[in-house]
Amino acid sequence: MSGLASCVLYILHAAYWLYNAAKSIFQQYIDEPAPLDAERSKLPQHLALVLYADNKSLDTESLKERTLEAVQNLVSWCRVVGVTRLSVYDRHDVLAGAIADIRDMFDASSGDISDGSLTDSGLEFPPTPPPSDGTDSRPVSPNQKSRKLQLGVTTLELHARQDRPKRKSSTNKPALRRRRQSGRDADPKNLTLHILTQRSSKAAVATVASSMLRTSFARSRETKQNEEFRMSLEDLKAALEGEHGFPPPDLMIVHSLTQRKQYKVPLELYGFPPWQIRLTEIYYDEHPRALWPTNRTSQNPTSALDEIEFRRALDIFASAEMRLGR
Amino acid sequence: MDGNRRYARSKNKLVKHGHSDGFLALKRVLAICFRLNVKCVSTYGFAIDNFKRSPEEVEALMDLIEEKLLEICEHGDLLEQYGVRLNVVGNTALFPERVRAAAHKAEAISRHNDKAILNLCMPYASSDEMTTAVQSAIRNGLAAGEYRDITVDDIDSQLMTTLGGSPPLDVLIRTSGVKRLSDFLLWQCCENTQLQFSPTYWPDFGLWDFLPMLLDYQRKAWAA
Numbered sequence: 170m171s172g173l174a175s176c177v178l179y180i181l182h183a184a185y186w187l188y189n190a191a192k193s194i195f196q197q198y199i200d201e202p203a204p205l206d207a208e209r210s211k212l213p214q215h216l217a218l219v220l221y222a223d224n225k226s227l228d229t230e231s232l233k234e235r236t237l238e239a240v241q242n243l244v245s246w247c248r249v250v251g252v253t254r255l256s257v258y259d260r261h262d263v264l265a266g267a268i269a270d271i272r273d274m275f276d277a278s279s280g281d282i283s284d285g286s287l288t289d290s291g292l293e294f295p296p297t298p299p300p301s302d303g304t305d306s307r308p309v310s311p312n313q314k315s316r317k318l319q320l321g322v323t324t325l326e327l328h329a330r331q332d333r334p335k336r337k338s339s340t341n342k343p344a345l346r347r348r349r350q351s352g353r354d355a356d357p358k359n360l361t362l363h364i365l366t367q368r369s370s371k372a373a374v375a376t377v378a379s380s381m382l383r384t385s386f387a388r389s390r391e392t393k394q395n396e397e398f399r400m401s402l403e404d405l406k407a408a409l410e411g412e413h414g415f416p417p418p419d420l421m422i423v424h425s426l427t428q429r430k431q432y433k434v435p436l437e438l439y440g441f442p443p444w445q446i447r448l449t450e451i452y453y454d455e456h457p458r459a460l461w462p463t464n465r466t467s468q469n470p471t472s473a474l475d476e477i478e479f480r481r482a483l484d485i486f487a488s489a490e491m492r493l494g495r
Numbered sequence: 496m497d498g499n500r501r502y503a504r505s506k507n508k509l510v511k512h513g514h515s516d517g518f519l520a521l522k523r524v525l526a527i528c529f530r531l532n533v534k535c536v537s538t539y540g541f542a543i544d545n546f547k548r549s550p551e552e553v554e555a556l557m558d559l560i561e562e563k564l565l566e567i568c569e570h571g572d573l574l575e576q577y578g579v580r581l582n583v584v585g586n587t588a589l590f591p592e593r594v595r596a597a598a599h600k601a602e603a604i605s606r607h608n609d610k611a612i613l614n615l616c617m618p619y620a621s622s623d624e625m626t627t628a629v630q631s632a633i634r635n636g637l638a639a640g641e642y643r644d645i646t647v648d649d650i651d652s653q654l655m656t657t658l659g660g661s662p663p664l665d666v667l668i669r670t671s672g673v674k675r676l677s678d679f680l681l682w683q684c685c686e687n688t689q690l691q692f693s694p695t696y697w698p699d700f701g702l703w704d705f706l707p708m709l710l711d712y713q714r715k716a717w718a719a
Contacts, residue, residue, distance in 0.1 A: 182714070370686075371650070371651075371682065371685075374625065374647075375644075375645050375649070377629070378632055378633055378649075378650060379644045379645045381633055382633045382642065385633065385637055386642050398630065398633050398637055399630070400626065400629065400630050400633070402622055402623060402626045404626075405622075405625070405626050406622075431714075435689040435691065435711045436689065436692075437686075437688060438685045438686065438690070441685055442685070443621075443625070444681065446676055446681055446685070447621060447622055447676060447681055448675060448676075448677065448678070449675060450675055451674045451676075451690070489673070489674070489675075
């Protein structure tokens with residue numbers, strides 16, 4: 170590149186840097202989003218959170234702490250708003266190793282565990298075993314149907330506190346009795362939590378393909394016929410979005426767990442599963458809160474997922490128009 | 496390339512003029528890309544879901560697509576000038592015969608070019624592309640005779656874009672303020688790709704909208 174062209178390029182970059190810095194600084198003066206429990210015209214049924222850390226300054230333990238904190242906050246906000254399904258994906262597979270901590274977190278806090286027999290009723294799946302270094306291959310078993318697809322997704326049902334079934338109503342107040350009854354009939358605070366790993370991303374599609382290949386081989390051995398293999402979109406959809414996978418989210422929030430060092434960080438998806446995101450509304454703040462005064466080495470954790478970000482995402486989702494190709 | 500119809504409404508034009516202004520914007524942006532030595536550009540020309548639109552609009556879009564493909568055959572200047580090979584990427588069996596024929600002709604005209612690639616994705620849906628890729632990978636697996644696990648690379652190599660010689664996707668741009676992917680290049684963009692959402696309607700999209708996106712990409716490349 171000629172000297173003049175390089176010069177122009179550097180000037181452009183400098184001007185752009187200034188523009189982004191200004192935008193980042195004035196970000197704090199934009200309107201606050203509507204409160205958490207405000208009426209919104211449209212709410213996502215299924216919310217996804219994509220967590221990443223783009224600098225290596227955090228050790229594994231701190232990363233895990235921040236990730237768990239984000240999940241805990243998000244679950245409580247979702248309960249207030251009425252989101253019934255939550256998927257959390259983190260770039261570094263921290264959550265995959267913290268399933269026990271997550272169970273503890275929601276079992277331990279009062280009001281997050283249901284009474285007795287209604288939890289753990291087979292809706293929960295055991296945690297995915299850690300991925301081995303080698304391939305997934307196992308010898309073809311005689312009974313193909315019994316094989317469970319390992320798609321890297323762990324699904325937990327988080328129940329809200331319900332009335333103890335045997336408790337006698339000790340109050341005469343009709344209003345209170347009515348409220349208790351409606352609490353039993355509808356469970357607005359139940360939440361399905363999907364924990365996604367890198368293995369639930371492109372690797373999950375490969376796993377489904379391998380499984381279909383195994384089935385085809387077995388079938389062609391049994392029938393001794395060689396028809397051309399055919400599959401439909403619905404076949405793949407059923408496998409990836411079914412009980413071993415997870416359905417498409419309506420809204421996705423992408424969030425950095427560490428303080429971002431640039432004034433503008435363009436959006437990326439960090440390997441989030443590709444199949445499920447075809448119609449997902451994506452929320453992401455390109456301009457991190459201003460580092461003012463500029464302090465690039467600050468470890469100040471103002472990068473926790475905060476309620477304002479969540480509310481802003483909900484507001485934007487409510488105003489998005491879906492034409493679906495039409 | 497989103498926003499042709501809203502652009503037309505905002506300027507009190509007919510929808511079909513929005514689409515043809517959109518085509519002009521495409522030529523403008525392609526010229527910029529190829530001058531900057533971008534090796535591969537993929538555009539979402541027509542979604543499989545777009546068949547759901549009114550029959551009149553679909554017919555008008557089929558006319559426009561056929562017309563422009565034939566125009567490329569007659570005056571392939573842009574493609575010749577920058578050595579661009581055209582690929583029509585998608586489930587073309589869904590197109591009427593006349594559009595398929597025009598597509599084959601346009602691809603044939605530029606097949607010898609090897610400096611850059613232009614993917615016209617139509618009629619396209621990423622879920623359709625991924626399904627076809629999985630199907631191909633399984634067929635290859637069966638043809639091999641002995642079972643071996645299918646890998647991510649096996650599927651990647653069977654995607655329509657990869658089969659056309661496209662490199663990995665660096666930047667994905669969506670115009671008109673919509674912040675969704677709408678079944679476009681999902682597999683290709685979910686990792687190591689910058690997503691740029693621009694509020695501008697597509698027919699208005701130009702160098703000033705594009706420039707920040709190029710600068711963002713450069714900064715990422717320099718930081719690596």
